[in-house]
Amino acid sequence: MSAPETPSAPIDPEAWLAAYAPSYSLHQHKEAPIQSCRLSVVLNPASGAKQGRALWDNVGAPLVRFSQQLAGGDWLEWAGDVLETRAAGDGERVGRDMRQRWKSESSSDGRREVLVVLGGDGTVHELLNGLLLNEEGRVERTKDVDLVLIPAGTANALYFHLFPPEAAAYPPSLPASPFYSLLSFLSRAASPSLAASPHRLPLPLALNTLSRPSLPTLRTLTTVVSSTALHACLLHDAEALRASHPGLERFKLAAQQNASTWWSGTLRLRSGSQGPPSVYDPASRAWRALGNGKNDVEIHGPFAYLVGALVSRFEPSFVVAPFRSPLSPLAPGTSAHEAATIDIVAIRPLRHAPTRRRANEGGEDGERAAREAFVGRIWGVTGEMYDGGKHVDEVYDEGEGEEGEEGRTSVVEVFRCEGFEWIPTATENLKTRLVCLDGAVHDLGYDATGAALPGTLTVEALGTAGADAGTEQEQEGQVRVWA
Numbered sequence: 001m002s003a004p005e006t007p008s009a010p011i012d013p014e015a016w017l018a019a020y021a022p023s024y025s026l027h028q029h030k031e032a033p034i035q036s037c038r039l040s041v042v043l044n045p046a047s048g049a050k051q052g053r054a055l056w057d058n059v060g061a062p063l064v065r066f067s068q069q070l071a072g073g074d075w076l077e078w079a080g081d082v083l084e085t086r087a088a089g090d091g092e093r094v095g096r097d098m099r100q101r102w103k104s105e106s107s108s109d110g111r112r113e114v115l116v117v118l119g120g121d122g123t124v125h126e127l128l129n130g131l132l133l134n135e136e137g138r139v140e141r142t143k144d145v146d147l148v149l150i151p152a153g154t155a156n157a158l159y160f161h162l163f164p165p166e167a168a169a170y171p172p173s174l175p176a177s178p179f180y181s182l183l184s185f186l187s188r189a190a191s192p193s194l195a196a197s198p199h200r201l202p203l204p205l206a207l208n209t210l211s212r213p214s215l216p217t218l219r220t221l222t223t224v225v226s227s228t229a230l231h232a233c234l235l236h237d238a239e240a241l242r243a244s245h246p247g248l249e250r251f252k253l254a255a256q257q258n259a260s261t262w263w264s265g266t267l268r269l270r271s272g273s274q275g276p277p278s279v280y281d282p283a284s285r286a287w288r289a290l291g292n293g294k295n296d297v298e299i300h301g302p303f304a305y306l307v308g309a310l311v312s313r314f315e316p317s318f319v320v321a322p323f324r325s326p327l328s329p330l331a332p333g334t335s336a337h338e339a340a341t342i343d344i345v346a347i348r349p350l351r352h353a354p355t356r357r358r359a360n361e362g363g364e365d366g367e368r369a370a371r372e373a374f375v376g377r378i379w380g381v382t383g384e385m386y387d388g389g390k391h392v393d394e395v396y397d398e399g400e401g402e403e404g405e406e407g408r409t410s411v412v413e414v415f416r417c418e419g420f421e422w423i424p425t426a427t428e429n430l431k432t433r434l435v436c437l438d439g440a441v442h443d444l445g446y447d448a449t450g451a452a453l454p455g456t457l458t459v460e461a462l463g464t465a466g467a468d469a470g471t472e473q474e475q476e477g478q479v480r481v482w483a
């Protein structure tokens, strides 16, 4: 997939819209605006290929000004200012400053806050943590906020989850492709009939709690992924390759360094308010309930792969959790009545009988040989993730799966639940303890004396109570994204 070239000079909005985005009309403002909006623009100048500034100055800002000019009124307040993040981690400060400002303002002005973000997933992650988590690490919702995303990062998982490149409506190589969220907002937000459209979606969010021996508990919000095992370790190693390999290839190199490792530990799936966790069954292509609905369900390692995903993909065409996609018939609902969920994608090598035999029978050498031999499977699954997410339907051949499950043992397990806990078997080896939260890698810690409780990661999908997309009875303080 090749990204479109960023214009080197400001566009003529009318000609550009006619040529590249004819299905988006910015002439909706003849109707009385439903609610005026105040735009804040946050830009990470260092993310991805450092195109954020050019994307905004040459396309985003001209489109916003054109929309303001067409409306002839003040539905969209933006004076031309852009908040740039100044250093690594600075997005959190920008979000925090915004939260403090909104808290101190009178809430009766009736404006909707709209936040345009030019950056990658890391920038969105930092901003939301500053915006929604208070000093005690508790979620504190101040005002409704609408996000408009302009992908200026490397992976841009959240953006491409909302605008899947394989969907006919969102061709990825058109000059308009980084602006689908902005165009959706500009063409619909001012019109009473269109603002209640399903294009303003509740943002998927999860609250992660890291309980670590000898360190304070850490709480972080995620919008993309909470992972451990291969994914967390490859993210850890990829960071060291950022300077030499600025593009996506650094993730592939880092994956090779970790593919033959297995991670021991227990995955505890929470039984939620709306029922037990479920597992995807490739035979029926449907979810099957796990457990009795009262107790949590424990899944024991070793794991070769273990991610909790809120979105369908981690790169434009790397579809790890296809049932999260808005295009999937198994997509989670966005209604306020449904509990928020997270999908877990796991590979447990010992479900494969030949691997199990080799690992159990040959001592240390046998286990090493089993791990080496299983690497081919990992690449097979990875290839299917890049091929639209076919891995979820892959089963082992007759005689190669779990006992009593002839021909039905899936290579990959997909669970859906309202929350989960990861309790690794921690050792002095750092990689046994790493977790990745939206790209940021954390150490769950290790107490060699064995006196402290082991480090754990607890992940809770956050609901959007009262946030039925587009209804009138919306609760204050919800985050939605224009799609």
Ligand SMILES: Nc1ncnc2c1ncn2[C@@H]1O[C@H](COP(=O)(O)OP(=O)(O)OP(=O)(O)O)[C@@H](O)[C@H]1O
Residues within 6 Å of the ligand: 044, 045, 046, 047, 048, 049, 085, 086, 087, 088, 089, 090, 091, 119, 120, 121, 122, 123, 124, 126, 152, 153, 154, 155, 156, 157, 439
């Ligand atoms: N002015 C700056 N100078 C250096 N780093 C910055 C600056 N502003 C923000 N950052 C950092 O840039 C990092 C990368 O941002 P981000 O994650 O959005 O982009 P990315 O990694 O290229 O894309 P993606 O997360 O979509 O793969 C973040 O860790 C952020 O803290």
